[in-house]
Amino acid sequence: MQPTKSDWHHLDTYLKVFSQISQNFLADLDERNVAYLGEPLENKPLSSSGEGFEKALETLCDKVIPNLSASRGSRYWGFVTGGATPVATFADWLVATFDQxxxxxxxxxxxxxxxxxxxxxxxxxxxxxxxxxxxxxxxxxxxxxxxxxxxxxxxxxxxxxxxxxxxxxxxxxxxxxxxxxxxxxxxxxxxxxxxxxxxxxxxxxxxxxxxxxxxxxxxxxxxxxxxxxxxxxxxxxxxxxxxxxxxxxxxxxxxxxxxxxxxxxxxxxxxxxxxxxxxxxxxxxxxxxxxxxxxxxxxxxxxxxxxxxxxxxxxxxxxxxxxxxxxxxxxxxxxxxxxxxxRALPVWMTLLAYGKAGVAGWVDKNIKLARLFAKKIESSEDYELMLPCQLNVVLFRPDCHGLTENKAREKTQYFLQKINQSGRVFLSPGEWRGQSVIRAALSSWETQAIDIDIVFDVLLSVAKVDKMNCSWLGN
Ligand SMILES: Cc1ncc(COP(=O)(O)O)c(C=O)c1O
CATH class of the missing domain: 3.40.640.10 (Type I PLP-dependent aspartate aminotransferase-like (Major domain))
Structure with a gap:
């Protein structure tokens, strides 16, 4: 199958499908899993003659899109992962159109x-x-x-x-x-x-x-x-x-x-x-x-x-x-x-549209929300705050009092896995003073106070289930 100039006669169709996919993806972002919980992509041989746009689209919609992570959303707190503002996303769409x-x-x-x-x-x-x-x-x-x-x-x-x-x-x-x-x-x-x-x-x-x-x-x-x-x-x-x-x-x-x-x-x-x-x-x-x-x-x-x-x-x-x-x-x-x-275009449009004050606004909000999250951790009986929050990163671990360092590490990694398996938040591991810790890094413009509550509820429910299993007692 070869592309032809007349394919552009279907531009309207492409744009409608694109608009539909983008709207659905962005509208459902808060409900989408933040961590990947699905099956791996099946290993299919390369198509020699090409399946055509409709079939390729069907495979994309069936196999790939449902399993994409909401990493651009408000609760992907692993590594240091920013989201993408509406203006920057719009500009990035155009980068492919212009193809300079x-x-x-x-x-x-x-x-x-x-x-x-x-x-x-x-x-x-x-x-x-x-x-x-x-x-x-x-x-x-x-x-x-x-x-x-x-x-x-x-x-x-x-x-x-x-x-x-x-x-x-x-x-x-x-x-x-x-x-x-x-x-x-x-x-x-x-x-x-x-x-x-x-x-x-x-x-x-x-x-x-x-x-x-x-x-x-x-x-x-x-x-x-x-x-x-x-x-x-x-x-x-x-x-x-x-x-x-x-x-x-x-x-x-x-x-x-x-x-x-x-x-x-x-x-x-x-x-x-x-x-x-x-x-x-x-x-x-x-x-x-x-x-x-x-x-x-x-x-x-x-x-x-x-x-x-x-x-x-x-x-x-x-x-x-x-x-x-x-x-x-x-x-x-x-x-x-x-x-x-x-790739300069989304940056250029961001700076033009939001200005310094706009960018400063979400940076400042992330820092305040990170501090709020740290406060919640600090006042919880189930978790320990490992360090006062200075910027946008919160370091914590489950309550490990009385555990050996090896057991504390095991417990921290187990909690991290359970928290991420909730699909509601994605956090990444860290190491501080030889101790295993969980890192939450807030850097998306979309993160709000409600996200702090959602994530904290996940943390509490993981701790509750763990307490019922009493898995770390006596160690
Ligand atoms: C301080 C620092 N330097 C470098 C990097 C690497 O960045 P990138 O993944 O954009 O290459 C990161 C990523 O988290 C970082 O936090």
Whole structure:
């Protein structure tokens, strides 16, 4: 079966079906399971002649749609998972219609939209104009670009042009405290190694980097190149590194400072005198995720750096027909992909439609609701709050008093499984001070006070059933 131009005569039908599916999916979102409880997709051989649109649609409607998760909804609290606002969803629908390729530019206004989006993101986060970059597929790819830039910059200090000649002879020491796993993946992909790290101590009872220990370790280092990876905020305890103090040290040591601020940078939208991200304006490169707290559909992140030349040198595409002007590099020379989706559009529309105040509104609401949830946990006899809620993440576990640490771990994991099996909420596991914990991360614009009650009722009913079974008594 081949597509033909005349298929567009059925555009009206496609749009009607699309509208129906989208409306049903969004209307039933609150009732849909948040965790996947269905059967796996049956393993069917590839159709050689093609089944046609109607049959493909039937399979989609029968086998796939009923088993999709309500992960874009108000009670998917696993990892850090934003929803998608109506405006961003609308814009993302149009991305497929327009199907622009934001690689070289010059053929469409779409690249201008991405450039404007990047400037607006800097304004949103109150970052100086020297920061430039690219919209990425997420925080992992932004972290990867951060490592590539650092590698190029630190290579130049050693008279090695890594992009041209490779990493042979390169000497880089990487300093981390509590890096996100995607940072380790980025180091592995960049040839620096995910285990080849200098572990900096944390501040007491915190995941934030100890500035004193960093200073000590930087002073002791004999490496020719130094890369410091900071966090704002860490994924479990949402601790922020002291970027101002760290930036002073990295400047002294001519080190590259990258900060993974995938969701923590949104703290800058709150109405405060001082920000935990103060000092971010001094770093060399920044990772932010749009598909987390900006609530645009997957895949969307952003990488920003004050050294665009390092990004350009790392990612330039050398073919003569693709040559880019170093003064105004094409996007294909600033990121991993040559061909690039118009993923700037949902971000652009979000910022245009909701403005800074709109985004700040749902960030602030998530934080208040997370605190409300933490309060409920704290006052419950069946659960323990493991840490005061600082941002949008609540760390807790079932009441484990009197249990050995192994039993406490077993009980926590069992409760997590039972809670997720309710289909009403999705939570993910964590680890804090060697203890197994349950993490609830609120980052959807749709989450409301009623969701806190629904989830808390699930928690109470899991605890009630468990009490009836008395499964943890006597251990
Ligand atoms: C701090 C931090 N960095 C990086 C990532 C990876 O983000 P992504 O899944 O968008 O690549 C996450 C995801 O939760 C995160 O919380």
């Amino acid at each position: 390729n934001l690689s070289k530019g010059g053929d469409s206004i779409a690249t201008d939209v991405e450039r404007q989006t990047l400037r607006w993101l800097c304004e949103l986060f109150d970052l100086p104009e020297c920061f430039q970059g690219i919209i990425t597929t997420g925080a992992t790819s932004a972290n990867f670009l951060g490592v590539l830039c650092a590698r190029q910059y630190l290579g130049k200090q050693q008279n090695i042009d890594v992009a041209e000649n490779g990493i042979n002879g390169l000497d880089i020491e990487v300093f981390v405290a509590t890096p996100h796993a995607s940072m380790l993946k980025s180091l592995a992909m960049a040839g620096l190694g995910r285990r080849n790290l200098t572990q900096v101590n944390c501040e007491p009872d915190s995941e934030a980097m100890s500035v004193c220990d960093l200073e000590l370790k930087l002073n002791q280092s004999v490496a020719k190149g130094k890369l410091v990876i900071a966090s704002a905020a860490t994924v479990t305890t949402t601790d922020f590194d002291d970027l101002k103090a760290i930036a002073l040290l990295t400047k002294k040591h001519r080190a590259w400072l990258h900060v993974d601020a995938a969701f923590g940078l949104f703290e800058r939208l709150l109405n405060k005198e001082e920000y935990l991200t103060d000092g971010v304006e001094l770093v060399d490169s920044i990772t932010v995720d749009n598909h987390k707290w900006l609530n645009v559909p997957y895949e969307s992140g952003v990488f920003l750096t004050r050294h665009l030349d390092m990004l350009y040198e790392s990612c330039d595409v050398p073919a003569p027909y693709l040559i880019s002007n170093p003064e105004t590099p094409d996007f294909m020379s600033l990121g991993v992909e040559n061909s690039r989706r118009f």
